[in-house]
Amino acid sequence: MSISLPTPTIQTPHVLCWLRRDLRLQDHAALHHALQSGLPVACVFVFDSTILDSLPADDVRVAFILDSLQSLQEQLRQHGSELITVHGDPVQQIPLLANHLNAQTVYANEDYEPAALTRDHAVSQSLAAQGRVLKLFKDQVIFARDEILTQQKQPYTVFTPYKRNWLARIQPSDIQAYDCSQGQWAPLPAQALPCLKELGFHEEARTKLLSPAGWQGAQTLLQQFEPRIHAYHERRDFPAKRGVSYLAPHLRFGTLSIRQAVALAWPSDSEGAATWLSELIWREFYQQFLWHHPETAQESFKPAYKNLPFPNRDDWFQAWKDGQTGYPIVDAAMRQLNQSGYMHNRLRMISASFLVKDLLIDWRWGEQYFAQKLLDYDMASNVGGWQWAASTGCDAQPYFRIFNPITQSRKFDPEGQFIRRYVPELASLDKQAIHAPWQAKQLPLAFRLGQHYPAPIVDHDTQRHLALALFKQAGEQEAAD
Numbered sequence: 001m002s003i004s005l006p007t008p009t010i011q012t013p014h015v016l017c018w019l020r021r022d023l024r025l026q027d028h029a030a031l032h033h034a035l036q037s038g039l040p041v042a043c044v045f046v047f048d049s050t051i052l053d054s055l056p057a058d059d060v061r062v063a064f065i066l067d068s069l070q071s072l073q074e075q076l077r078q079h080g081s082e083l084i085t086v087h088g089d090p091v092q093q094i095p096l097l098a099n100h101l102n103a104q105t106v107y108a109n110e111d112y113e114p115a116a117l118t119r120d121h122a123v124s125q126s127l128a129a130q131g132r133v134l135k136l137f138k139d140q141v142i143f144a145r146d147e148i149l150t151q152q153k154q155p156y157t158v159f160t161p162y163k164r165n166w167l168a169r170i171q172p173s174d175i176q177a178y179d180c181s182q183g184q185w186a187p188l189p190a191q192a193l194p195c196l197k198e199l200g201f202h203e204e205a206r207t208k209l210l211s212p213a214g215w216q217g218a219q220t221l222l223q224q225f226e227p228r229i230h231a232y233h234e235r236r237d238f239p240a241k242r243g244v245s246y247l248a249p250h251l252r253f254g255t256l257s258i259r260q261a262v263a264l265a266w267p268s269d270s271e272g273a274a275t276w277l278s279e280l281i282w283r284e285f286y287q288q289f290l291w292h293h294p295e296t297a298q299e300s301f302k303p304a305y306k307n308l309p310f311p312n313r314d315d316w317f318q319a320w321k322d323g324q325t326g327y328p329i330v331d332a333a334m335r336q337l338n339q340s341g342y343m344h345n346r347l348r349m350i351s352a353s354f355l356v357k358d359l360l361i362d363w364r365w366g367e368q369y370f371a372q373k374l375l376d377y378d379m380a381s382n383v384g385g386w387q388w389a390a391s392t393g394c395d396a397q398p399y400f401r402i403f404n405p406i407t408q409s410r411k412f413d414p415e416g417q418f419i420r421r422y423v424p425e426l427a428s429l430d431k432q433a434i435h436a437p438w439q440a441k442q443l444p445l446a447f448r449l450g451q452h453y454p455a456p457i458v459d460h461d462t463q464r465h466l467a468l469a470l471f472k473q474a475g476e477q478e479a480a481d
């Protein structure tokens with residue numbers, strides 16, 4: 001893809017603001033500093049071929065990004081500027097563009113994922129070779145990297161004391177919005193945004209999007225959530241209720257600033273707000289943890305569980321992915337993920353636990369599948385969530401506490417409302433039968449288990465004992481070594 005900029009290289013000095021997982025022009029640390037520089041600011045987004053080339057053509061995230069960029073483009077035009085988009089490897093593209101725009105400094109926000117750290121180091125080196133600078137700013141978290149440590153200056157591996165320290169440290173200045181209203185914008189010739197097809201993706205992917213994209217989309221969701229926040233602690237575990245915020249994609253792509261999100265809940269004036277704030281702190285807990293332990297993206301944190309001998313049956317993995325395990329709550333969850341790119345948090349816990357402790361499949365297989373499908377996929381939270389459910393991570397669920405998918409289903413979807421929405425073949429079953437049709441005393445006459453809906457592929461009690469033995473043996477082995 002080519003960019004239409006005046007050639008040869010622009011003479012007037014500029015600065016470049018490189019947007020990545022921060023697709024907004026409001027309360028944006030890097031943009032604020034770029035605008036403060038006194039030089040005209042040009043904003044760029046790179047469609048990173050090193051990431052996009054490995055994604056399936058129906059990936060829902062690219063549609064979300066494009067819609068968010070469209071909204072950015074409209075806002076930049078109101079400032080008399082344009083969003084530049086390029087397609088390629090940022091390690092080459094950013095220095096080329098900086099050279100073209102005569103930009104001495106490139107401003108961007110920090111990204112703590114292992115691959116992003118490597119990329120930013122390479123871009124920084126490449127810019128330095130041209131005598132230019134990459135300036136990075138903290139933006140996507142309140143506390144980054146090693147800002148919150150134990151008294152012994154060690155990273156936290158347990159959430160509650162981390163949260164206590166986080167709450168003791170936060171000050172009003174930490175959530176003060178960055179002013180992005182003063183400064184000069186680069187007047188640029190009109191830039192056309194690519195469409196999904198040009199990037200190699202299907203237009204239909206957009207129809208899966210449940211969340212409105214862009215900064216405006218985030219503001220709408222935030223406003224809708226504001227009156228609900230006080231009941232969050234009571235409603236958040238019920239997937240059929242509108243109890244949660246649905247803001248995760250916006251926090252992932254930075255169409256919402258974390259400072260604005262935290263400001264909604266801190267200082268907390270209700271149990272609901274305090275519980276929601278806790279979830280935002282979990283996000284930071286996992287981010288700092290991955291930064292300290294990047295190896296946990298690939299391996300279990302607990303040494304005893306690094307080489308658990310999972311049988312890893314391919315046919316069971318396929319049934320789990322397809323929502324065909326015969327366990328209605330798990331199947332409804334997986335179908336929600338496949339259809340929309342979203343899965344409710346309670347269901348992420350149930351379906352992850354089921355994969356590892358009922359189907360005895362390595363948590364990394366599930367983590368990878370979620371990484372492909374989730375609109376809000378975030379490496380730190382996904383790895384953290386999977387290692388929590390698999391009992392292999394920091395501050396994880398103890399291995400002997402195994403979710404019973406039937407009990408969970410009865411508790412958190414008591415009427416079977418959520419199951420009926422995603423598993424329509426069970427719609428005629430009553431609320432007693434729907435959670436475990438094979439145990440029902442009576443089923444509708446027209447319904448045949450095994451024909452209209454699969455019989456359970458495993459027996460929970462049997463698998464539970466196998467899982468307990470597998471973990472116990474690995475623990476004993478470690479102790480003996």
Ligand SMILES: Cc1cc2nc3c(=O)[nH]c(=O)nc-3n(C[C@H](O)[C@H](O)[C@H](O)COP(=O)(O)OP(=O)(O)OC[C@H]3O[C@@H](n4cnc5c(N)ncnc54)[C@H](O)[C@@H]3O)c2cc1C
Nearest residue numbers: 244245246247248279283345348376377378381382385386
């Ligand atoms: C196996 C598993 C995988 C997960 N993968 C991801 C992922 O890839 N990306 C992701 O953002 N979250 C992930 N989570 C955490 C959580 O499920 C989602 O953040 C949440 O469901 C998003 O919905 P929401 O925005 O309505 O959340 P809300 O309940 O409204 O919470 C507000 C925000 O807090 C953060 N948050 C909430 N719960 C958690 C949590 N347990 N850990 C970390 N942050 C949290 C999110 O940013 C979320 O948007 C995962 C959890 C599990 C158990």
